Amino acid sequence: MTIKVGIYGYGNLGKGIECAVNAASDMELTAVFTRRDPSSLKIASKTAKVVSVNDVEAYKDQIDIMILCGGSATDLPVQTPALAKMFNVIDSFDTHAKIPEHFKHVNEAACNSKHVALISAGWDPGMFSLNRLYANAILPDGKDYTFWGKGVSQGHSDAIRRIKGVQDARQYTCPVETALEAVRSGANPDLTTRQKHTRLCYVVLKEGADAAYVEREIKNMPNYFSDYDTTVHFISQEELNRDHKGLPHGGFVFRSGFTGANREHKHIIEYSLKLDSNPEFTAGVIVAYARAVVRLYNEGCVGCKTVFDIAPSYLSPLSAEELRASML
Amino acid sequence: MTIKVGIYGYGNLGKGIECAVNAASDMELTAVFTRRDPSSLKIASKTAKVVSVNDVEAYKDQIDIMILCGGSATDLPVQTPALAKMFNVIDSFDTHAKIPEHFKHVNEAACNSKHVALISAGWDPGMFSLNRLYANAILPDGKDYTFWGKGVSQGHSDAIRRIKGVQDARQYTCPVETALEAVRSGANPDLTTRQKHTRLCYVVLKEGADAAYVEREIKNMPNYFSDYDTTVHFISQEELNRDHKGLPHGGFVFRSGFTGANREHKHIIEYSLKLDSNPEFTAGVIVAYARAVVRLYNEGCVGCKTVFDIAPSYLSPLSAEELRASML
Numbered sequence: 298m299t300i301k302v303g304i305y306g307y308g309n310l311g312k313g314i315e316c317a318v319n320a321a322s323d324m325e326l327t328a329v330f331t332r333r334d335p336s337s338l339k340i341a342s343k344t345a346k347v348v349s350v351n352d353v354e355a356y357k358d359q360i361d362i363m364i365l366c367g368g369s370a371t372d373l374p375v376q377t378p379a380l381a382k383m384f385n386v387i388d389s390f391d392t393h394a395k396i397p398e399h400f401k402h403v404n405e406a407a408c409n410s411k412h413v414a415l416i417s418a419g420w421d422p423g424m425f426s427l428n429r430l431y432a433n434a435i436l437p438d439g440k441d442y443t444f445w446g447k448g449v450s451q452g453h454s455d456a457i458r459r460i461k462g463v464q465d466a467r468q469y470t471c472p473v474e475t476a477l478e479a480v481r482s483g484a485n486p487d488l489t490t491r492q493k494h495t496r497l498c499y500v501v502l503k504e505g506a507d508a509a510y511v512e513r514e515i516k517n518m519p520n521y522f523s524d525y526d527t528t529v530h531f532i533s534q535e536e537l538n539r540d541h542k543g544l545p546h547g548g549f550v551f552r553s554g555f556t557g558a559n560r561e562h563k564h565i566i567e568y569s570l571k572l573d574s575n576p577e578f579t580a581g582v583i584v585a586y587a588r589a590v591v592r593l594y595n596e597g598c599v600g601c602k603t604v605f606d607i608a609p610s611y612l613s614p615l616s617a618e619e620l621r622a623s624m625l
Numbered sequence: 626m627t628i629k630v631g632i633y634g635y636g637n638l639g640k641g642i643e644c645a646v647n648a649a650s651d652m653e654l655t656a657v658f659t660r661r662d663p664s665s666l667k668i669a670s671k672t673a674k675v676v677s678v679n680d681v682e683a684y685k686d687q688i689d690i691m692i693l694c695g696g697s698a699t700d701l702p703v704q705t706p707a708l709a710k711m712f713n714v715i716d717s718f719d720t721h722a723k724i725p726e727h728f729k730h731v732n733e734a735a736c737n738s739k740h741v742a743l744i745s746a747g748w749d750p751g752m753f754s755l756n757r758l759y760a761n762a763i764l765p766d767g768k769d770y771t772f773w774g775k776g777v778s779q780g781h782s783d784a785i786r787r788i789k790g791v792q793d794a795r796q797y798t799c800p801v802e803t804a805l806e807a808v809r810s811g812a813n814p815d816l817t818t819r820q821k822h823t824r825l826c827y828v829v830l831k832e833g834a835d836a837a838y839v840e841r842e843i844k845n846m847p848n849y850f851s852d853y854d855t856t857v858h859f860i861s862q863e864e865l866n867r868d869h870k871g872l873p874h875g876g877f878v879f880r881s882g883f884t885g886a887n888r889e890h891k892h893i894i895e896y897s898l899k900l901d902s903n904p905e906f907t908a909g910v911i912v913a914y915a916r917a918v919v920r921l922y923n924e925g926c927v928g929c930k931t932v933f934d935i936a937p938s939y940l941s942p943l944s945a946e947e948l949r950a951s952m953l
Contacts, residue, residue: 320765396950397946397950424759428896430937430938430940430948431755433941433952435906436906436909437909483899556905558669562900562901562902564906566897567895567899569893569895570893571892573891574892577884577890578764580884581764603949605937606937607936607937609758609759609935610758613758617933621931625745
């Protein structure tokens with residue numbers, strides 16, 4: 298039976314979801330829900346509808362899972378609990394510190410409406426979290442390291458764009474190669490924020506802007522840049538459009554642990570991602586977990602889940618027998 | 626409530642399990658079961674008993690999970706189904722082609738006795754299988770690569786020891802660095818057996834043995850060596866004891882996949898292990914899954930499972946709330 302999917306929000310992530318749903322043999326896109334005027338929105342899929350978010354309730358019985366593609370700051374804290382009253386839902390809520398609170402709200406809504414919800418799918422939170430959990434369970438005596446990049450941080454790029462005199466900007470987070478190597482070698486270093494990542498900024502100035510002022514504002518910006526070694530390059534809008542329009546990302550999760558009666562044996566677990574398109578890869582993770590949510594719902598489950606609660610076999614379109622024969 | 630563990634078989638893996646159980650705050654080792662005379666076997670744990678396998682039935686109600694530490698060739702196909710009639714069981718059965726058959730036998734026994742069993746825990750099958758499944762679900766359009774090593778293959782070392790004139794031997798499987806790099810770069814190469822791994826052998830000859838004969842026998846041995854570039858070094862027993870007594874291993878699982886309307890974005894997922902002690906790391910995986918088996922049993926589950934069927938949260942001693950707050 299084909300899984301009918303709704304997409305709620307059509308930005309970079311929504312477009313990635315559309316792509317991933319169309320690539321999945323067991324899914325079809327029913328509708329994209331938008332806050333914009335539906336007639337103004339062109340989507341890639343020919344058979345799916347574009348519908349105003351105001352009309353979402355009419356789709357209550359036509360959609361097996363609603364995939365939320367809004368932002369974590371203001372959209373998802375409101376939208377995920379609200380839509381969980383009508384649909385099975387999945388989101389990629391990524392404000393780590395607020396996950397317990399978000400979980401509580403979504404869980405209440407999903408339990409009341411007898412639906413299944415899954416929050417915080419993606420790669421961090423998501424695949425990186427899973428790798429931290431597995432590695433900690435296997436090697437209880439050890440140390441965790443997470444590195445991000447090289448990749449575009451949209452939040453940091455936005456922060457630069459808000460500085461007076463800046464026309465456009467792209468910020469890359471880069472792991473420090475020597476720190477990566479030290480972890481990979483099993484040296485178990487203690488690393489400060491500055492020792493783990495550098496920040497690389499490409500900035501287009503408005504005409505007549507003060508470059509020295511902009512550079513100073515970036516480098517001294519608290520939370521975003523002041524704890525890092527930051528490099529600022531001023532380039533033209535043409536260069537930025539030509540060389541920095543993609544959304545690559547990635548990163549590394551390590552656990553370095555010990556076993557043996559005298560901790561005499563060292564082990565390194567490393568998981569890494571190199572992604573040309575952050576939103577399209579994130580969409581791949583979300584769509585696999587959307588499949589799991591629908592299966593759990595069909596089995597009679599209710600309530601909010603995270604990637605920690607989902608048996609891996611639920612993610613695959615293959616049967617348990619096929620998986621054991623081909624992948625175990 | 627402390628999980629009471631039995632270990633069935635006390636070779637390298639059994640000793641690793643003992644170590645991992647003693648390191649787990651929520652487990653205790655009740656007894657080691659052996660085919661040898663129990664009075665001849667010294668174990669590291671002071672409070673656990675050493676018991677003959679003939680007396681195992683008397684422990685039916687004293688053990689929450691029996692961890693089987695025998696070999697896949699002849700021990701586990703018999704022992705796992707037999708013990709699943711009396712206990713929750715877990716094994717590390719690793720003959721990939723015979724997993725469906727083994728699953729069937731163990732599942733029948735566990736369903737009849739209303740116990741939970743888990744087969745093929747470890748790192749391959751095990752963590753590598755999980756990574757194949759996750760990566761295939763996320764990137765359905767892509768290619769898988771698995772590399773093993775650098776590490777000691779005990780089966781290949783044994784095969785060399787059976788050659789006339791060989792006193793002792795240690796065989797290392799080594800991934801070909803250029804092949805690894807090609808995969809990591811996203812080049813999606815087609816690789817033959819020979820292009821992926823080399824085999825490195827350290828051999829101690831008996832007095833008067835014919836070195837040229839031994840080297841020829843190794844390099845031409847079908848299945849084991851003839852499809853690989855094999856290097857043979859003759860060394861003394863002292864050198865072998867000094868430099869090659871450990872059991873290191875490891876490897877790499879890659880998925881290289883595409884997304885986008887025109888497959889224009891490339892993604893690489895890499896999972897790798899560097900292990901000083903293959904049996905102790907394998908034990909770490911098995912003990913985490915043993916915890917999951919006991920929890921499933923306590924929830925009323927029955928039958929045979931694999932790592933694909935286990936939600937990750939079951940592996941950790943932390944609660945779901947703690948996991949969401951600390952690792953997601």
